């Protein structure tokens with residue numbers, strides 16, 4: 001209990017923070033706003049005002065603490081608590097089937113797969129202690145990454161504090177930060193107007209943004225985040241782990257499917273290869289994983305990647321280039 005803050009002010013600040021957390025979660029994670037932007041902003045400004053009048057009220061998980069005050073000078077290298085593995089690639093259904101058949105021989109009839117869209121952004125690692133975000137890092141080489149906590153805190157879809165009653169003491173979350181296509185276009189128009197070099201694609205724009213030393217630049221851009229891994233959670237399968245991540249307030253990509261056999265995996269891959277352009281963000285394939293964690297442990301890892309996961313990559317698209325256009329004119 002702080003001494004100088006009147007109890008009704010302390011109570012009101014707590015209420016404001018809880019409201020802004022819930023409204024932010026509804027807007028950025030559920031895509032289902034509960035109040036108008038004006039109402040949200042009015043309450044946000046009131047909290048900023050209270051926290052400036054009573055600095056002892058500020059806590060690191062306050063919604064007002066998303067944007068860092070001063071630019072970092074350089075990034076610090078950090079070692080991931082759990083290494084971030086690479087993924088084997090399959091460039092055809094035949095290669096995917098070969099991978100699946102091998103697993104079927106190893107595990108047997110109880111084998112289940114889960115298919116997730118492969119978001120084309122930047123893999124990132126988030127560390128939570130007692131439910132509070134304490135560190136965020138780039139994937140780096142999988143063992144070491146760059147500490148970019150300040151930048152990741154500005155992504156509204158990343159909870160500063162885990163929701164849900166019982167939170168584990170330590171939760172390591174992995175996910176893909178990304179920039180939606182329309183936001184990518186807007187950023188490039190901004191750069192064009194400023195005479196700066198354009199980003200080639202949303203993935204490069206995302207990686208370049210997360211490497212910004214000034215988190216206010218990151219906060220000025222609409223980055224998204226989809227969580228896909230939880231270490232030290234209670235789940236017994238990837239399907240459950242994704243539900244657990246949602247229960248803690250993370251945004252998890254909704255286009256996922258539990259597949260009983262390779263025919264269902266193939267259907268999912270073919271569907272999204274044809275419909276992926278209807279999504280507002282880039283995907284470059286489907287990540288197929290063995291669902292049950294005890295089956296994953298049974299097959300383990302090669303020296304480079306898990307045997308229990310593979311990235312089915314969509315065939316590269318022929319980008320219509322200017323040369324082709326000129327050829328057509330001729």
Ligand SMILES: CC(C)(C)c1nc(N2CCN(c3ncccn3)CC2)c2cc(C(N)=O)c(N)nc2n1
Pocket residue numbers: 084085086087116117118119120121123139176228229287289306309
């Ligand atoms: C946990 C495992 C290793 C199975 C895993 N690894 C992933 N990736 C590893 C390789 N990565 C990588 N990135 C850069 C350089 C080398 N590898 C990029 C992330 C996943 C990426 C996505 C996604 N993009 O949507 C996803 N839904 N699930 C993933 N699951």
